Amino acid sequence: MSVISMLKDLHVLPIWCDIGLNTVIQYARLVSHLKEDILLPQPVDQSNVNEPPEILPPTIAKFLAFAMGTPVEHMQASWDVLKGYLWSCHKVPLLDEDYEAFKVFGWQLGLSSY
Numbered sequence: 001m002s003v004i005s006m007l008k009d010l011h012v013l014p015i016w017c018d019i020g021l022n023t024v025i026q027y028a029r030l031v032s033h034l035k036e037d038i039l040l041p042q043p044v045d046q047s048n049v050n051e052p053p054e055i056l057p058p059t060i061a062k063f064l065a066f067a068m069g070t071p072v073e074h075m076q077a078s079w080d081v082l083k084g085y086l087w088s089c090h091k092v093p094l095l096d097e098d099y100e101a102f103k104v105f106g107w108q109l110g111l112s113s114y
Helices: 003-010 014-018 021-039 058-068 072-088 096-109
Strands: none
């Protein structure tokens, strides 16, 4: 999926119309570090490391929403649109703002950047 088609798909969700590219890139960075945490609570038949699961675990959704400043109730819909793109992203180094998000929001949810 190209970035342009991904952004077009994302704009079907009204809440995401005003979200900037930096936030989408942060979403991809964070998911690249959370893949194992996303797979952990999934049923065995949805635990294929090469395919994104259908459901974004509530703890992960909450963390991502807090980290990106978006409403948590919209995270599953954004996952539905972006999961193929996000899952295909390679793990890239986190930025200082990502480490801070893990410290402020992730640790209390049992999530770490390591």
